[in-house]
Structure formats: C-alpha cells, structure tokens
Amino acid sequence: MKTSSVESLAPVPTAHSATATRSSFDHRSLALLIAASNSPAWVNEHRQVAFERLESLGMPARNDENWMRTDLRLFKPQAWGPRQPPEPTEPMPVGLLAEAIAAGHGGQETFLNEPSGPVHATRSLAGKVLSLDGHVQYEQLDESLARQGVLFGPANRLLAEHPDVFKPHWFSVIDSGADWFAAMHAAFHTAGAVLFVPPGVRVTAPFYALSAITPGGVDTGHVLVVLGEGSEATVLTETAGGGGPTTRPSDGSPSPATGGFHCGGTEIVVGARAFLRIVNLQNWNDGVWHFARQKAVVHEGGRLQWTLGALGSRLSQVAQDVALVGRGAHAQVNGVMFTVGRQQLVYNTLQHHEAPDCRSDLLYKGALQDRSRLVWRGMIRVNKLAQKTDGYQRNDNLMLSSEARADSIPGLEIEADDVRCTHGATSGRVDEEQIFYAQARGLSADEAARLVVAGFFQQVFDRITIAPVREAFAQAISSRIRRLS
Amino acid sequence: MSVDSKEKLTVSGLHVAVNGQEILKGVDLEIGRGEIHALMGPNGSGKSTLGYAIMGHPSYEVTSGTIELVDADGTHHNVLEMEPDQRARAGIFLAFQRPMSIPGVRLADFLRHAVTNIRNPDRKEGQDLIPMREFRGDLKAKMAELEMDSDFARRYVNDGFSGGEMKRAEILQLAMLRPRFAVLDETDSGLDADAVRLASQSIAKIGGADMGILVITHHEQLLEHNIPHRTHVMLGGRIVESGGPELATELHKQGYERIRVAYPEAAAAEQAMTATV
Ligand SMILES: Nc1ncnc2c1ncn2[C@@H]1O[C@H](COP(=O)(O)OP(=O)(O)OP(=O)(O)O)[C@@H](O)[C@H]1O
Ligand SMILES: [Mg+2]
Numbered sequence: 145m146k147t148s149s150v151e152s153l154a155p156v157p158t159a160h161s162a163t164a165t166r167s168s169f170d171h172r173s174l175a176l177l178i179a180a181s182n183s184p185a186w187v188n189e190h191r192q193v194a195f196e197r198l199e200s201l202g203m204p205a206r207n208d209e210n211w212m213r214t215d216l217r218l219f220k221p222q223a224w225g226p227r228q229p230p231e232p233t234e235p236m237p238v239g240l241l242a243e244a245i246a247a248g249h250g251g252q253e254t255f256l257n258e259p260s261g262p263v264h265a266t267r268s269l270a271g272k273v274l275s276l277d278g279h280v281q282y283e284q285l286d287e288s289l290a291r292q293g294v295l296f297g298p299a300n301r302l303l304a305e306h307p308d309v310f311k312p313h314w315f316s317v318i319d320s321g322a323d324w325f326a327a328m329h330a331a332f333h334t335a336g337a338v339l340f341v342p343p344g345v346r347v348t349a350p351f352y353a354l355s356a357i358t359p360g361g362v363d364t365g366h367v368l369v370v371l372g373e374g375s376e377a378t379v380l381t382e383t384a385g386g387g388g389p390t391t392r393p394s395d396g397s398p399s400p401a402t403g404g405f406h407c408g409g410t411e412i413v414v415g416a417r418a419f420l421r422i423v424n425l426q427n428w429n430d431g432v433w434h435f436a437r438q439k440a441v442v443h444e445g446g447r448l449q450w451t452l453g454a455l456g457s458r459l460s461q462v463a464q465d466v467a468l469v470g471r472g473a474h475a476q477v478n479g480v481m482f483t484v485g486r487q488q489l490v491y492n493t494l495q496h497h498e499a500p501d502c503r504s505d506l507l508y509k510g511a512l513q514d515r516s517r518l519v520w521r522g523m524i525r526v527n528k529l530a531q532k533t534d535g536y537q538r539n540d541n542l543m544l545s546s547e548a549r550a551d552s553i554p555g556l557e558i559e560a561d562d563v564r565c566t567h568g569a570t571s572g573r574v575d576e577e578q579i580f581y582a583q584a585r586g587l588s589a590d591e592a593a594r595l596v597v598a599g600f601f602q603q604v605f606d607r608i609t610i611a612p613v614r615e616a617f618a619q620a621i622s623s624r625i626r627r628l629s
Numbered sequence: 630m631s632v633d634s635k636e637k638l639t640v641s642g643l644h645v646a647v648n649g650q651e652i653l654k655g656v657d658l659e660i661g662r663g664e665i666h667a668l669m670g671p672n673g674s675g676k677s678t679l680g681y682a683i684m685g686h687p688s689y690e691v692t693s694g695t696i697e698l699v700d701a702d703g704t705h706h707n708v709l710e711m712e713p714d715q716r717a718r719a720g721i722f723l724a725f726q727r728p729m730s731i732p733g734v735r736l737a738d739f740l741r742h743a744v745t746n747i748r749n750p751d752r753k754e755g756q757d758l759i760p761m762r763e764f765r766g767d768l769k770a771k772m773a774e775l776e777m778d779s780d781f782a783r784r785y786v787n788d789g790f791s792g793g794e795m796k797r798a799e800i801l802q803l804a805m806l807r808p809r810f811a812v813l814d815e816t817d818s819g820l821d822a823d824a825v826r827l828a829s830q831s832i833a834k835i836g837g838a839d840m841g842i843l844v845i846t847h848h849e850q851l852l853e854h855n856i857p858h859r860t861h862v863m864l865g866g867r868i869v870e871s872g873g874p875e876l877a878t879e880l881h882k883q884g885y886e887r888i889r890v891a892y893p894e895a896a897a898a899e900q901a902m903t904a905t906v
Contacts, residue, residue, distance in 0.1 A: 576687070581729035583713035584684050584722075585739070585802060586746035591754040592714075595742065599733025599785065 168225040169198070169332050177226055177332060184304045186311060194320050194330030201324040210323070213519045213551065214461045214490045219433055221324075224405040226332060227277040227362045236274055236281060237356040237385035240427055240455075244616035245269065245350070245380075270349040270377075271296040275335035276385075277361040286349070293342040296351055299366060302338050309340050313370055317411035318439045318465075325435040325461070329364055329407045336365030336408070339379060343372035343415065350378040350610070357404045357432070359387030367410040371418035371446075378610060381410075382425040383456070386432035403431035403458065412440035412448070416470060419447045423613050427620070428456035430485060436462045444470025444499070451478040451608050453617055454489055455624070465494040468502035468530075478604050479508030479539075482621045483516035483548070490519040495537065497530040497563075506537040509604045511597055512548035513626065521553040524567070528559040535565040542600045543573050544625070594625050636662040636701045638683070638708075638721070638810040638841055643694035645675075645682045651692070652678045654866040654898065660841040662809055665855050667877050668845045670863030671885050673903055676845045677726050679863075680812040684723040685713035698810075717743075718750035720809030724799040724816045726845075730787035736798060737768060737782035740805055747806050771804045775831055792819030800828055803835055810841040817851040829854040849881045862888055865898030 204211035271285035280298040320330030337353040355365040386404030434457040466475045495504040524535040541550040552569035582592035645653035681689045696708040833854040860876040869892040889896040
C-alpha cells in the first residue's frame with residue numbers, strides 16, 4: 145500500500161516557494177502571521193510571550209538529557225519559516241487512516257486481527273479538518289453533533305467563537321517554554337484542529353485531522369482536544385506528504401523541493417469519567433524533520449487510550465506525556481514504530497501519577513530495518529500523594545538488520561510508598577528457525593518473515609480497539625518489510 | 630507395475646554435515662506412498678538430522694547423495710534443488726521434534742497460509758488465501774477428530790504450548806496439509822498415555838493408504854495402529870539394519886546392544902560423534 149506519493153503533487157511554483165523558504169521564524173514573519181490571521185487578541189498575546197522566550201533560546205545543547213540522542217547537526221533552522229497558502233490547485237496528499245476508514249477496513253473475516261474486546265468498525269467520520277502547509281483547506285462536522293454542542297474545526301475560527309470553552313486550556317497543558325522547538329511552535333502555530341465534546345455526549349464515529357505538507361513544506365499545527373465530564377470520543381490525526389531527504393543544490397542553499405519541517409503540539413484534556421481514544425500517525429515522507437510535544441491530562445475516573453504510530457520522517461523527536469491528575473484515572477499508551485533507511489526516531493515519554501489509585505500502562509513496539517535508529521526513554525513519576533499507583537512501561541524492539549540500533553531507557557521516580565511500578569525492555573531478532581519452521585509448512589521465506597513481524601506487533605494491535613487503524617498499521621508495516629538481511 | 634511407476638521418496642548415499650562436521654555418513658532409504666517406515670536408533674544417531682535434510686534446513690549441508698521425489702507417472706524431482714517451502718508444496722512434511730513458537734501469530738492464521746500454499750503450489754505471496762468459511766469448516770472438523778478444543782486454533786503458534794500440546798498441533802497440521810510423504814520426528818514424546826493412543830489412531834486415519842510416513846520414535850505405542858512395513862535402525866549416522874515390524878519390537882524390548890556389537894564400525898562412529906559434543 146503506497147501513500148501520499150510525492151509524484152502525485154504538482155510542482156511548487158518557483159516564485160512563491162522562493163519567498164517562503166527565505167523567510168524565517170522572525171519578528172517580521174510573526175507580524176505577518178498575526179496580521180493575516182483573525183485570531184482573538186489573547187491568542188496573539190500568547191504568541192508574543194512565546195516569541196520572546198524563543199529569542200532567548202538556541203538549539204538544544206548536545207548534553208541536554210532530552211536531546212543528547214538526537215542528531216541535529218544537519219538541521220538548519222534558518223532554512224524554514226511560515227509558508228504562504230498553497231495554490232488552490234495543489235492536491236492534498238491522502239492519509240493512510242483516512243483511506244482505511246473509507247475502505248471500511250476492519251470487517252474482514254480474519255483470525256489475525258481478531259480483537260480480544262469490542263472494536264469499532266466504521267466507515268463514517270464525525271468530522272474532519274484537512275490542512276496543507278499550515279493552512280486549513282477543508283473542514284466539516286456532522287450536523288447532529290454540532291446541534292449537541294460538539295465543536296470541531298480550525299483553531300482560528302473556534303478560539304474566536306468559543307473563548308469560554310478553549311481559552312482555559314489553550315497552551316495550558318504543554319510547556320511552551322521547554323526548548324526552542326516548543327517556543328517556536330507556541331509562537332508560530334497555524335492550522336491544526338480543536339475539538340470540544342460537551343459533558344455527557346458520546347460520539348462513536350471518529351474525528352479526523354490530517355496535516356499534510358508539500359515537498360519542502362512546513363507545518364506547525366496545534367491540536368487541542370477537550371472532553372467534558374462523562375463524554376466519549378475517538379480522534380484520529382495523521383501526517384502525510386513532504387519531500388525525500390534534503391539534497392543540496394550546487395550553491396549550497398537548501399533545496400525547497402525536498403524535505404519538510406513539522407513542529408507541532410498536541411494538548412489533550414480528558415474530563416472526569418470521560419473516555420478518549422486518540423491515534424496520532426506520523427507518516428511523513430522520509431526527508432521531513434518532525435518535532436512534536438504532546439501531552440494529555442486525565443481527570444478523576446477518566447480513561448485515555450493513546451496510540452502513536454510512526455512510519456515516516458527523516459528524524460523525529462517526540463515528547464509524549466500523560467498526567468493522571470484525578471483519582472482513578474487510567475491511561476493506556478501504545479506505540480507502533482517501523483523504521484527504515486537512515487531514519488532516526490527519538491521518543492521521550494512520561495507517565496506522571498499525580499493522584500492516587502491511577503493506572504498507566506505503556507507499550508511501545510518498534511521494528512528496525514536497514515541502518516535506522518530508534519530511541520525510547522521512558523519515565524514513570526509518582527508523586528507523594530499518588531498512593532496505590534499501578535504503573536507499567538515496556539519497550540520491545542525487533543531488529544531486522546544488524547546495522548540498525550535501538551536504545552531503551554526506562555526510568556522510575558517514586559515518592560509514594562504504596563505503589564506497584566514495573567518496567568521492561570527487550571530487543572530481539574527474527575529467528576531463522578522460525579522462518580524454517582514456517583517454510584516447512586509451505587510459506588515462502590518472505591511471507592514467513594512478514595508473518596513473524598506481524599506477530600511481533602500483534603500484542604500492541606490487540607490493544608488498539610479501532611479496527612481500521614489496526615488494519616492500516618498492519619498493512620503499512622507489512623508493505624515496508626523487505627527480505628531480512 | 631514397474632518400480633519406477635511407484636510414487637516414492639528416495640534417499641540415496643546421503644551425507645550431511647553441520648558446521649563442517651559430518652553427521653550422516655551415507656543413508657539409503659526408499660519410502661513408497663502408502664507405506665509406513667519406522668526409524669529407530671539411540672540418541673544422537675542422526676535421525677532428526679535426516680528429517681531436517683529431507684525438509685531442507687539451511688544448517689544441514691548435504692555434501693553428497695540425492696533426495697528425490699518420484700511421481701506416479703515416473704517423473705523424478707530433485708528435492709535438493711528445492712527451497713523448504715517448495716518441498717512442502719511438493720507434498721513433503723516434517724513434524725518437528727521441537728516445534729518453533731511464533732508469538733503473535735494465531736495457529737489458525739498460520740495454517741490458513743500453509744493450507745492455501747499447499748493446495749495452490751504456484752501461489753505467490755499476496756494472492757488470495759482460501760476462503761475463510763471453507764477453511765474454518767475444515768479446521769473445525771479436523772480439530773474435532775483430534776479431540777481438540779476449537780479455541781486452541783486462536784492461540785499463537787506453539788507459544789506457551791505444553792510439550793503435549795505442541796505435538797497435537799503438529800498432528801493437526803499434518804491432518805490439514807495432507808502431504809504425500811511425512812517424517813514424524815518423535816511426535817509421541819511429551820504425550821500422555823491416552824494422547825499417544827489417540828495420536829496413533831489419528832495418524833493411521835490421516836495417513837491411510839495415501840501417505841508415505843517415516844515414524845521416528847523411541848516408543849512402541851505410536852506404531853500400534855501404524856504397523857511399519859519396514860523398520861530401520863540408525864547408528865553413527867548410517868542405517869545399519871532394516872527389517873520388519875518384529876525388529877521394532879525387539880529394539881523396544883532389548884535396546885541397541887546387539888546392534889552395537891554387530892556393527893562395530895558404526896558404534897565407533899557413534900562414540901566419535903558424541904565425544905566431540
Ligand atoms: N544444529 C546442530 N548443531 C550442532 N550439532 C548438531 C546439530 N544438529 C545435530 N547435531 C549433532 O548431530 C548428531 C545427531 O543429532 P540428531 O538430532 O540427528 O540425533 P537424533 O538421532 O535425532 O537423536 P535423539 O534421539 O536424541 O533425538 C548429534 O551428535 C547432535 O549433537
Ligand atoms: Mg531427534
């Protein structure tokens with residue numbers, strides 16, 4: 145299954161991309177951005193504060209704990225800046241999840257993806273927001289949901305219309321001063337999507353947001369999801385497009401037609417006894433720089449099932465934090481990573497238990513091919529008050545090449561005395577004996593290898609209760625596996 | 630009926646080495662379709678090695694000799710040129726002494742791939758699997774015959790199976806794949822008394838006149854319903870003696886002392902093989 149191919153995109157008109165690439169994230173571009181948007185004043189004030197912070201920050205230092213395993217030497221911040229709206233004729237790359245949902249995947253009769261619990265198989269969406277190069281191209285929301293008070297759409301419009309709903313949460317969840325990327329995002333965010341589900345409203349169809357870029361494009365989308373007390377929702381977000389690895393023309397300037405840059409933020413608020421399933425699939429083409437700061441806050445008795453998928457990008461640095469702030473909150477965090485070529489993906493996760501009787505359960509699974517690199521650094525932090533915490537974190541990696549490298553660094557910081565926290569990490573290879581066994585039953589060596597890798601991910605697929613998502617992940621991974629080296 | 634018009638699996642002058650060390654030192658064997666052959670011999674004599682070599686395990690290097698499959702019309706196929714999966718698709722089966730586990734892959738899914746490929750030997754990966762309805766019906770029927778709970782098929786291939794469960798799963802696969810020739814490598818070990826009896830009956834029923842079977846065993850019960858046409862004794866990497874069913878009975882009762890005395894050269898090879906380990 146091939147997604148969002150570069151070839152399908154029309155060439156970027158030279159005049160407009162030339163201006164776009166020369167601009168940078170500076171005073172002038174911030175002023176232009178503010179002038180062009182019709183955001184309310186309080187949103188712009190946030191931008192100004194973040195910009196001041198940005199000006200005091202440099203690139204993260206090589207000895208910064210969070211960044212020491214991320215190779216930023218080839219990342220040139222001056223090469224990137226806000227982008228003009230794309231030409232109206234610019235085609236939108238197609239998202240993997242959107243395709244799977246449209247195809248109605250999940251109803252197939254197969255033992256392989258058979259779930260252990262109830263699963264969503266759906267063809268329809270509750271709403272969607274599509275953006276290209278940081279500009280919203282399309283938005284839609286189911287009318288009956290709108291009548292129930294559900295809000296879903298681009299931040300620009302909804303923050304102006306419903307400050308009462310969104311202002312208390314806007315940039316209150318993630319730390320916009322954490323580093324250069326966080327501050328840049330907070331100052332220059334555009335597009336993205338915001339969602340509010342009123343208390344008690346349960347939505348079964350998924351809300352969908354696609355952030356796409358053209359080759360050489362930039363995306364700084366911000367996602368804010370707020371679930372009112374006792375509500376329920378499913379949110380799927382994904383990324384697509386961008387160019388291949390950055391190649392430099394003879395004059396040494398970065399080529400605008402290649403690569404791409406994403407610097408995003410996601411804030412999630414799960415109200416008391418609310419239930420959110422959310423999936424973020426990073427599927428950029430392999431020249432894209434991806435930086436993301438994502439955090440969820442779960443209130444009393446709330447439940448969160450959060451799945452990250454990563455298939456693309458040239459380099460990714462992701463901070464994924466979950467804060468359990470109310471008694472009995474529960475978070476399940478799933479990660480599915482498949483890396484190829486020279487991709488480098490770095491994840492810093494935090495499960496922060498701030499209240500008693502909470503449960504957090506993280507399972508990241510990665511398969512590494514070629515010379516790729518995958519880093520997971522996880523922390524379970526338990527506050528003094530958070531008695532009866534049940535925390536778990538695990539990272540399993542499957543090495544499909546002897547040149548790939550994976551690092552798993554679990555960590556615990558526990559201040560309470562009545563807790564159960566465990567962690568584990570494994571790293572293994574596909575066993576030739578397994579391949580032979582399957583071959584002896586008539587499976588070709590390739591087919592056997594794909595089955596073994598699919599089996600490796602099954603444990604995490606079992607935890608994803610949205611059928612088209614499992615299907616899309618499984619197919620995308622299967623299509624990336626080559627004969628083992 | 631001429632000899633060549635019999636469907637058979639033939640092994641001749643087979644020498645096999647592992648890591649450069651010779652394990653099989655010239656094995657000759659001919660199994661006709663519909664025949665049962667018992668292969669016995671002390672631990673480490675090379676019985677499993679023969680099974681692996683027939684199936685094409687990459688670590689078992691055939692240094693000389695041939696393995697051929699002969700069709701009813703007399704066509705010869707050079708098995709040594711085939712990949713393991715081609716051998717399986719050509720109708721050769723090996724029930725493993727120690728089956729491998731494949732975590733995350735349900736036995737049913739694994740078998741559906743296997744059955745599809747073996748029924749359509751030219752299938753390429755990605756082409757349709759056999760219809761679920763048809764497969765499920767077949768699987769359920771076979772599991773019922775083997776007195777297996779149908780939930781068992783939802784478990785991951787050999788993952789956390791008990792010794793006996795693994796062997797029953799191997800018999801289930803034999804029943805589903807219906808090969809022309811099967812090597813059953815200690816399929817009775819790990820089974821309790823009742824399970825061995827059931828296995829013996831099931832294998833007889835699955836095999837019937839349809840299959841050529843090489844039964845590798847240290848026990849007698851499996852042969853109860855599968856009276857061997859021929860019994861072979863392996864020692865030091867060679868088949869030193871062959872006989873009828875009475876040979877199996879003798880070895881079960883009296884062990885291998887007479888054989889070692891009668892074939893001092895093979896006994897010396899056995900000593901040398903075990904000494905290097
Ligand atoms: N993969 C291997 N690597 C190293 N040595 C091997 C390997 N396979 C077989 N051997 C050696 O070859 C000899 C024959 O082994 P094999 O497993 O064929 O014996 P067997 O007759 O099946 O014994 P048993 O009755 O115990 O199953 C033994 O000495 C064994 O250690
Ligand atoms: Mg053996």
